[in-house]
Amino acid sequence: MDWYLEVLRKYVEFSGRARRKEYWMFVLFHFIFISLLVIILISSTGSFDTxxxxxxxxxxxxxxxxxxxxxxxxxxxxxxxHDIGKSGWWYFISLVPYIGSFILLIFMCMEGEKRTNKWGKNPKGIGNDDVINQIGRE
Structure with missing residues (x-):
C-alpha cells in the first residue's frame, strides 16, 4: 500500500525513475480499487437487469x-x-492497435538500468557509485 500512496504523492512528477515494484504495486492496488467500485456499482442496482x-x-x-x-x-x-532507459514518449506506442499495448507491457516488465542514466540514479541503489568515483578528485 505504501508504494501505491507513494505514486499518489508524486501526482504529476514525470521526471525521475520508478522501480518495477513501485509500478506493479500501483497497478495492483489500482485494479483492486476499481474492481471493488465496479462490484459495488453493479450490486447497487439491485439486479442484473439491463x-x-x-x-x-x-x-x-x-x-x-x-x-x-x-x-x-x-x-x-x-x-x-525512464528506468529502463526509454523516453516517456514511448508511452504513446500504446495507441498502436493490438501490438502497442503488448510492447508497453514488455517494457514495464523489463529490469531497469543498473547504472545512473539521464533521468536519474538507479532507484534500487545498485550501480550508484558517484561517491566512490569522487575519491581522489577533490
Whole structure:
C-alpha cells in the first residue's frame, strides 16, 4: 500500500525513475480499487437487469477515482520507462492497435538500468557509485 500512496504523492512528477515494484504495486492496488467500485456499482442496482439504473453516487465516486488517478498512472508509467532507459514518449506506442499495448507491457516488465542514466540514479541503489568515483578528485 505504501508504494501505491507513494505514486499518489508524486501526482504529476514525470521526471525521475520508478522501480518495477513501485509500478506493479500501483497497478495492483489500482485494479483492486476499481474492481471493488465496479462490484459495488453493479450490486447497487439491485439486479442484473439491463434496464436497472445504477446508483449515481457510486458511479460518481468511480468516475472521480478514475479521472483522479489518470495523471498519476501516466506519470508512474513514464518514470518506469525512464528506468529502463526509454523516453516517456514511448508511452504513446500504446495507441498502436493490438501490438502497442503488448510492447508497453514488455517494457514495464523489463529490469531497469543498473547504472545512473539521464533521468536519474538507479532507484534500487545498485550501480550508484558517484561517491566512490569522487575519491581522489577533490
Amino acid at each position: 434496464n436497472a439504473e445504477p446508483n449515481s453516487i457510486v458511479a460518481l465516486i468511480l468516475s472521480v477515482y478514475i479521472f483522479g488517478t489518470l495523471l498519476p498512472s501516466i506519470a508512474v508509467t513514464v518514470r518506469r520507462l
